[in-house]
Amino acid sequence: MKTIAELQQIATQVRRDILRMTTAAKSGHPGGSMGTADWFVAMNFQIMDFDPARWTMDGKGEDMLFVSQGHITPVIYSTMARRGYFPVSELATFRKFGTRLQGHPSTAHNLPGIRMASGSLGQGMSVGVGAALGKKMTGDNHLVYTMHGDGELEEGQIWEAAMFAGAKKVDNLIATIDYNNQQIDATVDEVMTLGDLKAKFESFLWKVVVIENGNDMQQVIDGMNQAKALAGHGSPVCVILTTKMGYGVDFMQDTNKYHGAVLSADDLPKALAQLPETLGDF
Amino acid sequence: MTHYELKSSKELRAGMGEGLVEAGKRNENVVALSADVKGSVKMDGFAKAYPDRFIQCGIAEANMVGIAAGLSLCGKVPFLGGFAEFVTGRVYDQIRQVVCYSNKNVKICGSHAGISLGEDGATHQTMEDIALMKVLPNMTVLVPADFNQAKSATLAAAEYVGPVYLRLGRSKMPCFLPEGEKFEIGKAQLLNEGKDLTLFACGHLVWEALQAAEALEKEGISAEVINIHTIKPLDVEAIVASARKTRAVVTCEEHLFNGGLGDSVAQTLALHCPTPMEYVAVDDRFGESGTPDEMLTNYHLRATDIIEKVHAVLRRK
Numbered sequence: 267m268k269t270i271a272e273l274q275q276i277a278t279q280v281r282r283d284i285l286r287m288t289t290a291a292k293s294g295h296p297g298g299s300m301g302t303a304d305w306f307v308a309m310n311f312q313i314m315d316f317d318p319a320r321w322t323m324d325g326k327g328e329d330m331l332f333v334s335q336g337h338i339t340p341v342i343y344s345t346m347a348r349r350g351y352f353p354v355s356e357l358a359t360f361r362k363f364g365t366r367l368q369g370h371p372s373t374a375h376n377l378p379g380i381r382m383a384s385g386s387l388g389q390g391m392s393v394g395v396g397a398a399l400g401k402k403m404t405g406d407n408h409l410v411y412t413m414h415g416d417g418e419l420e421e422g423q424i425w426e427a428a429m430f431a432g433a434k435k436v437d438n439l440i441a442t443i444d445y446n447n448q449q450i451d452a453t454v455d456e457v458m459t460l461g462d463l464k465a466k467f468e469s470f471l472w473k474v475v476v477i478e479n480g481n482d483m484q485q486v487i488d489g490m491n492q493a494k495a496l497a498g499h500g501s502p503v504c505v506i507l508t509t510k511m512g513y514g515v516d517f518m519q520d521t522n523k524y525h526g527a528v529l530s531a532d533d534l535p536k537a538l539a540q541l542p543e544t545l546g547d548f
Numbered sequence: 549m550t551h552y553e554l555k556s557s558k559e560l561r562a563g564m565g566e567g568l569v570e571a572g573k574r575n576e577n578v579v580a581l582s583a584d585v586k587g588s589v590k591m592d593g594f595a596k597a598y599p600d601r602f603i604q605c606g607i608a609e610a611n612m613v614g615i616a617a618g619l620s621l622c623g624k625v626p627f628l629g630g631f632a633e634f635v636t637g638r639v640y641d642q643i644r645q646v647v648c649y650s651n652k653n654v655k656i657c658g659s660h661a662g663i664s665l666g667e668d669g670a671t672h673q674t675m676e677d678i679a680l681m682k683v684l685p686n687m688t689v690l691v692p693a694d695f696n697q698a699k700s701a702t703l704a705a706a707e708y709v710g711p712v713y714l715r716l717g718r719s720k721m722p723c724f725l726p727e728g729e730k731f732e733i734g735k736a737q738l739l740n741e742g743k744d745l746t747l748f749a750c751g752h753l754v755w756e757a758l759q760a761a762e763a764l765e766k767e768g769i770s771a772e773v774i775n776i777h778t779i780k781p782l783d784v785e786a787i788v789a790s791a792r793k794t795r796a797v798v799t800c801e802e803h804l805f806n807g808g809l810g811d812s813v814a815q816t817l818a819l820h821c822p823t824p825m826e827y828v829a830v831d832d833r834f835g836e837s838g839t840p841d842e843m844l845t846n847y848h849l850r851a852t853d854i855i856e857k858v859h860a861v862l863r864r865k
Contacts, residue, residue, distance in 0.1 A: 324623055332618075373650045381621055383650045386641050392611045393646055396618020396626075399603065403579070404622050423642070426611035433606075 268311055270483050275544040276348060277307040277483065281514040282541050283344035283357055283548060288528040291361035294369070297524035298415060299341035301446050301481070301509035305413075306345040308486045313494070315408060318350040321378040329408045330397055332382055334390020335415035335444070336370040337526070343367050348545065351379040357548040388421025390414065391441055395431050398439040409497055412441045417449030420458050425470070431502040432471030440493045441472075442505040444480070448522040467504040480507035481514075515540050549765050550740045552758050557720040558695035560752075561659040564716050565590025567702025568627055568657075572598050578706055581616055581628040583609045588718075589629035589659040613639045613654070617646035620653045625706055632658030632715060633674035640680055647711045648684040655705045656681075660718040662802035663835045663843040664752055670834040673843075679807025681713040682780045688733060689779040691715045691801075691809075693754035695723045697777060700731035708733055715751065717802075719840040722755040736783035742772035745796035745858055745865075748787065750776045750809045752844075753800040753828065759851035764858060771858065782812050788820045796861045797825040800854055802844075805829040824864035826857040 268276075280303045288294035309331060316328035333342055340360070347354045352366070359365035366377040370385030382393050394412035401408060418424065431439055445463065447454045454460060464474045473496045477489035486507070493503045511525065512518030515537040518529075529537055572578045572594055579601040580586075580594045586604070595602035603619075605612040609630055616626035628635060635658050636643070647654045658677055665673045682689045690705065690712060692698040698716055705712040739754070740761055749757035754775045761771040772790055776783070791797055797817065799810035810827040817823045830847050844850055 324621060326622070330621075381650075382617065382652075383645050386645045389610075389614050389642060389646055392614020392642075393618040395611070396615035397621050398618070399615065400619045400622025400624055403601075403619075403624065406622070423608075423610040423614070426606075426608035427614065430605065430608065430611055430615070 273307050273311055273483050276311060277303045278541050279543065279545040280307060280341060280344045280348060282538060282543060284340040285529055285534060285537050286547065287340050287344070287357055287360040289531060289534045290358065292528060293361055294340055294528055295337040295526050296340060296528055297448065297511040297518065297522065298335065298444060298446065299338045300515070300518060301511045301513045302338060302444050303341050303514070304481050304483050304486050305442065305507055306341050308483065308490060309411065310345045310349040312487055313490045314411065318379065321351065323381060325381065326404065326406055327408060329411060330381065331411045331413065332384070332390045332394045332397070333371065333413045334384055335387060335413065335418050336384030339367065339369065339371060342371060346379045352377065354548045387418045388423040391424055391427035394439055394441065395427050395436055398436045401438055409494065410439050412439070414441060414443050416443055416445045416447065416454050416460060417457065419443065419460060428467065428470045428472065435500050436502050437498050437500050439502040440497055440505060441502065442507050444509055445506050446509045446511040448511040448525060450522065450525050452522065463506055471501060472504045473501045474504045474506060476506045478508055480509035549761060552724040552739070554722050554724055556723045558723045559718060559720050560692060560695055560698040560716040561590045561718055563692070563695035563698030564657055564702045564714060565593050567699035568594045569597050571703055571706035572601065575625060575706060577623055578625045578627065579603065579619060581605050581612050581626055583607055583612050583630045583634070585630055589657060591629045609634050609639050610642050613642040614646055616654045617650060617652045625653055625655070627655040627657055629657040629659060631672055632661035632677045633672060636677040636680050636713070637674060644684055648686045651686050652711065653709050655712045655714060657714045657716060659716045661715045662717050662752065663830060663847050663849070664717050664719045664721070664802060664840040666719060666840040666843055667837050669837040673835040675802070675804045675830050675835065676807065677715060678779055678803050678809065682812065686711055687780065688712045690733065690777060691750040691779055692777050693751060693775050694721060694725050696725045696727045696729065697731065700729055701777065704731040704733050717752055721752050724755060734778045734781045734783060736786035737775040737777060739775055740771065740773040742770040742794065744770045744794060745798065745861060746772040746774060746790040746794045747798050747800055747854065748774050748776050748809065748813050749800035750779065752802050753849060756849065756851045757800045757854055760854035760858065763851060763855055769858065776809055779809055779812055782816060784816050784820065787813055787816050791817055791821050791823045795823060796865045797823050798828060798854060798857045798861055799825070800828040802849055803829055805831055824861050826861045828854050828857050
């Protein structure tokens with residue numbers, strides 16, 4: 267078990283990875299990646315039960331995670347590498363020709379840890395529901411986690427899956443919403459306000475855990491443990507994870523500018539100065 | 549020529565339904581999903597035989613595709629069923645991302661395909677589904693010709709590992725192929741040997757092609773009839789060999805002119821042995837309401853239409 271301070275150190279390194287990967291690739295999505303870095307570190311190093319060394323596509327006997335907003339590959343790949351799925355040095359190949367680290371997650375390039383392509387939004391919850399049903403059918407009592415952007419909730423398929431999961435009592439499913447109120451064009455409130463998100467999921471027969479500060483490692487750990495405790499009791503569980511897009515670098519926060527835009531070579535050192543190297547850069 | 553007896557008139561979707569029950573008996577990992585149309589797509593037999601392995605998804609096809617992909621991860625062999633338009637065109641991107649690009653062992657059963665659906669009209673009469681499904685990398689596209697073949701194609705799909713689209717019609721259609729015949733994915737089925745031209749047909753039009761061949765024989769024209777029940781992977785070898793022999797080709801399908809069997813054959817001929825060719829298919833248009841018989845006749849998908857195209861192609865030989 268890692269201490270909160272150790273998990274925070276990993277998260278800082280992951281944020282460095284995210285910025286260095288995206289600037290090197292001259293493309294990618296650093297904003298949402300930075301905002302969810304604490305959650306991904308918590309999931310990979312504390313919350314989920316799995317062993318990268320024994321990874322199999324069927325995931326039998328371990329927890330599974332499907333990241334539905336596939337564009338946040340920088341944080342996905344960094345945490346995977348730091349957790350031991352593949353060498354950290356491979357992060358340098360992100361988005362480059364011939365890489366296993368495709369712009370959006372792919373199963374076509376034999377990267378361990380990826381079970382389903384994502385990128386076209388709104389599909390990951392359905393996949394998670396299917397995997398959760400599969401686990402129930404095969405007597406596997408491990409959990410299935412999904413991760414979604416808040417803007418992604420504008421996709422209708424999300425609500426098809428939410429309705430199904432609630433109605434059919436898919437209680438081995440925990441879906442986390444990255445609630446940063448930012449999407450490409452504007453804030454989520456401006457584009458399509460979500461209203462009372464907690465009430466929405468509750469009315470779909472889910473239990474809901476709210477993490478007020480998803481960039482506070484202790485809160486993330488406590489909230490996800492609470493979600494785990496609620497699983498297995500007849501309802502799927504939704505975690506509303508309030509984060510700041512771009513968290514970790516002051517000038518990247520409170521804006522959607524870095525949703526799909528990377529730091530320039532000039533700005534990168536200014537950002538990295540706010541994120542001291544902890545585990546060694548790739 | 550080889551005579552095929554009209555044994556009965558049966559729905560191809562029902563052949564799939566019977567095949568699915570048998571596949572479920574052979575393999576306990578076979579599961580079925582439907583979007584509030586389990587009776588319409590003949591999955592009710594499976595649901596009754598294996599209630600714990602049938603998943604009612606409600607009227608939400610996109611979610612159903614994702615659930616099927618998720619189930620496949622856990623070793624399940626999911627067959628999802630719906631009206632062909634709503635499990636192909638409506639969910640094209642879902643199939644593209646989580647079935648084909650992710651290369652999952654999901655079987656898509658599209659019932660009510662084609663103009664012979666009849667009275668429901670154009671919203672439900674997909675004639676684009678072969679085109680949509682065949683362009684997707686990793687997808688296998690099966691178009692059985694009758695009830696018996698729909699059943700054996702279903703069993704073959706269950707054994708094959710990878711994405712499959714199975715195209716099925718709603719209406720009762722001639723049943724003429726032997727029961728229990730093994731379905732070989734990717735292998736063209738020679739139904740009648742001929743020397744003057746080749747009819748490459750799929751689905752409901754295979755019977756029409758055989759009727760055309762019998763009538764042509766009386767005119768002294770010898771038509772080879774080949775059932776292309778697998779549009780993808782296409783049996784290029786068989787198509788080229790027959791075209792080289794007869795030097796004239798007519799394709800016959802209940803699909804739009806664009807993107808169906810005809811285009812697959814035309815591409816093959818263009819690349820390997822340019823040959824005069826005509827299409828029996830539906831022009832660039834939508835369907836309408838009417839009886840299945842009226843549809844096939846008015847959209848020129850009958851044996852008489854095939855014969856007309858045969859004469860046209862022979863003039864070009």
